[in-house]
Amino acid sequence: MAAAAILIARKDLYLRFSNRASLLFLLALPLGLSLIITLVFGNLGEDGPASLRDIPLAIANLDEGTTQQGQAINFGDGLLQLLGGADLAGGAGAGAAACTFAAAAVSGEPALTLNELFAMQEVQDVAAGRNMVDSGELAALVVIPADFSAGLSPQIGLGADTLYPQAPAPIEVYSDGARALESQLVSAVVTSYSERLLAGNIALGSAINALIAQEPLSALRLAAAGEDEAIAGALACGFADLAGGAVTRLQQAGPADEHDLRQSTRVLAFVGMAQATFFALFAAQFGVLGVIEERQAGTLQRILTTATTRSAFLAGKLLGTWVTALFQLLLLLVALSLFASLIEGRLFFLWSASLPALFAILLPLSLAVAGLGVVLVAFVQRSEQIGAIGALVNIVLAMLGGAYGFTVPEPWSWLSLVHWGVDGMARLGNGDTDVGLNALVLSLQGLALFGIGLWFFRRRVEV
Amino acid sequence: MDTRLAERTTTLETLLEARGLNKQYKREDGSPLQALADVDLGIRRGEIYSLLGPNGAGKTTLISIISGLLAPDSGQVVIGGHDLQRESLAARGLLGVVPQELALYEDLSARQNLRFFGRLSGLRGRDLEQRIDDTLAFVDLTERQRERASRFSGGMKRRLNIGIGLLHRPQLVYMDEPTVGVDPQSRRRILDSVLRLRAEQGMTVLYTTHLMEEAQEISDRVGIIDHGRLIAEGRVRDLVLQAGEQDRLEIDLMDGSRLEAGLLQELERNLPGAARVQLERSDGQGRLVVHADRGRQVLSPLITALGTAGLEVRSVTVQEPNLETVFLQLTGRALRD
Numbered sequence: 117m118a119a120a121a122i123l124i125a126r127k128d129l130y131l132r133f134s135n136r137a138s139l140l141f142l143l144a145l146p147l148g149l150s151l152i153i154t155l156v157f158g159n160l161g162e163d164g165p166a167s168l169r170d171i172p173l174a175i176a177n178l179d180e181g182t183t184q185q186g187q188a189i190n191f192g193d194g195l196l197q198l199l200g201g202a203d204l205a206g207g208a209g210a211g212a213a214a215c216t217f218a219a220a221a222v223s224g225e226p227a228l229t230l231n232e233l234f235a236m237q238e239v240q241d242v243a244a245g246r247n248m249v250d251s252g253e254l255a256a257l258v259v260i261p262a263d264f265s266a267g268l269s270p271q272i273g274l275g276a277d278t279l280y281p282q283a284p285a286p287i288e289v290y291s292d293g294a295r296a297l298e299s300q301l302v303s304a305v306v307t308s309y310s311e312r313l314l315a316g317n318i319a320l321g322s323a324i325n326a327l328i329a330q331e332p333l334s335a336l337r338l339a340a341a342g343e344d345e346a347i348a349g350a351l352a353c354g355f356a357d358l359a360g361g362a363v364t365r366l367q368q369a370g371p372a373d374e375h376d377l378r379q380s381t382r383v384l385a386f387v388g389m390a391q392a393t394f395f396a397l398f399a400a401q402f403g404v405l406g407v408i409e410e411r412q413a414g415t416l417q418r419i420l421t422t423a424t425t426r427s428a429f430l431a432g433k434l435l436g437t438w439v440t441a442l443f444q445l446l447l448l449l450v451a452l453s454l455f456a457s458l459i460e461g462r463l464f465f466l467w468s469a470s471l472p473a474l475f476a477i478l479l480p481l482s483l484a485v486a487g488l489g490v491v492l493v494a495f496v497q498r499s500e501q502i503g504a505i506g507a508l509v510n511i512v513l514a515m516l517g518g519a520y521g522f523t524v525p526e527p528w529s530w531l532s533l534v535h536w537g538v539d540g541m542a543r544l545g546n547g548d549t550d551v552g553l554n555a556l557v558l559s560l561q562g563l564a565l566f567g568i569g570l571w572f573f574r575r576r577v578e579v
Numbered sequence: 580m581d582t583r584l585a586e587r588t589t590t591l592e593t594l595l596e597a598r599g600l601n602k603q604y605k606r607e608d609g610s611p612l613q614a615l616a617d618v619d620l621g622i623r624r625g626e627i628y629s630l631l632g633p634n635g636a637g638k639t640t641l642i643s644i645i646s647g648l649l650a651p652d653s654g655q656v657v658i659g660g661h662d663l664q665r666e667s668l669a670a671r672g673l674l675g676v677v678p679q680e681l682a683l684y685e686d687l688s689a690r691q692n693l694r695f696f697g698r699l700s701g702l703r704g705r706d707l708e709q710r711i712d713d714t715l716a717f718v719d720l721t722e723r724q725r726e727r728a729s730r731f732s733g734g735m736k737r738r739l740n741i742g743i744g745l746l747h748r749p750q751l752v753y754m755d756e757p758t759v760g761v762d763p764q765s766r767r768r769i770l771d772s773v774l775r776l777r778a779e780q781g782m783t784v785l786y787t788t789h790l791m792e793e794a795q796e797i798s799d800r801v802g803i804i805d806h807g808r809l810i811a812e813g814r815v816r817d818l819v820l821q822a823g824e825q826d827r828l829e830i831d832l833m834d835g836s837r838l839e840a841g842l843l844q845e846l847e848r849n850l851p852g853a854a855r856v857q858l859e860r861s862d863g864q865g866r867l868v869v870h871a872d873r874g875r876q877v878l879s880p881l882i883t884a885l886g887t888a889g890l891e892v893r894s895v896t897v898q899e900p901n902l903e904t905v906f907l908q909l910t911g912r913a914l915r916d
Contacts (some may be wrong), residue, residue, distance in 0.1 A: 127684070417682065419699060420647070423699070
């Protein structure tokens with residue numbers, strides 16, 4: 117059976133790739149249309165923050181705070197205010213002059229404030245917040261741990277041999293995988309805040325400890341000064357070093373590494389991948405057409421009068437369609453990366469986080485696409501039907517999967533192989549190689565679709 | 580499989596045996612259509628068997644079942660001792676199919692087409708290449724083997740279509756109207772090929788055609804199917820006799836006006852085997868028409884009697900009954916209807 121299936125697949129691939137019309141339909145057309153749709157939906161011509169506003173976001177601030185130099189400090193509150201767009205410079209109270217919040221724009225260009233960027237709300241119940249993300253109501257939930265402030269406060273004073281006896285507890289950003297761009301923005305702001313906070317505290321703490329080590333009496337003077345509300349406030353503010361200015365614009369001066377990309381590139385990666393998957397679905401239709409054409413030409417009947425089973429024939433068609441879809445997807449990814457390289461001004465591959473992970477998505481995704489074709493084979497009897505039925509199925513799957521620029525709430529989107537493919541690729545685009553679930557679901561979808569198609573083909577389809 | 584039937588198949592050298600085949604379809608209005616009703620069919624090794632039937636008679640259904648493309652509602656097909664249902668691959672391995680419609684890949688060359696179907700039939704390596712060469716020579720396409728089939732003439736495509744069915748040297752080859760739409764020269768070549776298959780390779784051929792003269796020329800036996808039933812089966816001559824048709828002798832006379840009614844009655848009475856004697860006149864010409872069981876045996880005494888009566892014979896034609904007349908008599912329809 118395997119030999120016959122491979123033989124049929126080889127013949128199909130030879131015929132497909134030696135035919136100019138097939139190549140145009142399979143490769144050039146999706147490439148062109150994909151780029152056009154990406155440009156239209158992705159607002160590539162308006163590369164700026166205007167397309168991203170009011171990202172729905174919630175914060176669960178569990179931070180219990182700490183005391184530094186007699187002053188109560190709660191870095192969680194700081195982050196809460198930062199994401200809420202508060203003017204921390206004015207709101208810091210005592211010592212405000214020392215805590216200048218660098219909200220100025222980079223290069224003098226008008227900045228998008230965090231207040232405009234995020235539509236933030238505070239939640240008390242972490243589980244409820246997660247549910248809101250799962251349902252698509254929120255783009256992300258930020259969970260600030262109870263010991264966040266304590267973990268970030270350095271040990272200062274005599275005998276303090278290390279600034280941080282314990283590693284600071286990380287802030288958790290629970291995000292919607294389908295809203296990769298928004299999720300990444302939230303993560304970027306939170307990460308920047310934490311890192312700048314940590315860096316500032318290390319620097320200041322180290323300086324004070326060095327001073328105490330050289331002149332132990334300075335510890336006493338520091339302690340005395342701590343009684344002064346203004347000085348204590350300044351010290352606390354210094355420790356806080358609120359770094360809200362790190363995210364004043366969406367677009368930085370230039371990408372520092374492959375994960376620091378322009379917005380337009382990220383849009384291209386996400387929408388482009390969705391489009392690539394959408395067009396890969398047409399490879400499935402091509403597979404169906406192949407079966408119908410063979411039936412009409414009589415070659416299907418002739419094959420089935422040899423020692424070839426229906427299962428082998430269909431497996432051969434699946435294999436041929438699988439390889440075609442994989443080839444089409446790879447070509448589109450390379451092309452999208454070239455477009456992205458043009459935008460970024462440097463040559464790179466958008467999904468280079470992990471090649472094994474990339475193929476762990478692409479292989480089952482193209483399998484699922486081919487499996488869909490096998491199901492269509494069982495239900496489409498004439499070539500005229502494939503245009504209507506195939507296109508309808510493709511559009512529904514693409515819509516559920518987010519290929520048209522909007523997302524459908526889970527669990528409906530889970531039904532679409534486009535969702536799992538695009539989600540997996542979005543993760544890879546963000547440097548996240550944890551795509552095992554996506555690969556598993558796509559594989560199962562592919563096998564299930566093939567099984568269903570084969571069952572109907574063996575029982576229903578007259579040749 | 581049914582052991583008794585399998586044993587019988589082998590012992591009688593019957594290559595294909597179908598027994599009790601039934602198949603029913605549903606019409607669009609939901610009413611049943613009996614496409615096959617208790618059809619029994621046996622084809623012996625090395626014979627050419629023609630299956631004849633008007634459109635809608637059940638011929639395609641029967642052939643589809645024998646080819647393994649369609650499952651019967653009931654009944655059994657055994658090819659070379661293998662039950663087609665239970666030992667499907669083994670049975671189908673003995674079968675070669677030459678469909679009426681060209682079933683080949685137009686974008687592949689003749690050689691590529693043969694290689695593809697040869698591999699599907701389990702041929703590999705040198706054996707495959709040798710058989711491809713032999714087949715190309717057999718269907719006279721060696722010179723054009725590298726060209727795409729789309730560039731071939733209709734006759735060449737048809738020959739390639741035949742070659743694909745013969746490549747793996749099946750024991751039984753089914754040919755569905757292989758001469759449809761070809762020029763007389765290609766038709767002659769195809770018919771000669773069929774006869775050579777049997778003569779040189781001992782191949783068994785199941786042949787369907789709309790052309791009675793073809794069936795009559797190449798067939799050892801003929802089966803006639805109508806309304807889903809095999810209504811007659813046997814050698815052509817036997818079928819003709821079975822149908823009770825007589826030879827028709829036409830004697831054109833130099834001067835038919837001299838033929839008297841009394842002579843007609845005398846001929847009808849005295850000629851051995853003559854059933855009916857009549858005179859057809861037109862424009863002063865006369866034609867004597869004699870219906871007899873064995874026309875050629877009547878011919879000699881008839882000519883003698885006419886000479887004795889002083890009548891000069893201009894020409895003589897003997898029309899023996901053929902399949903066409905048998906078919907018409909059995910089905911009430913001409914085969915092309």
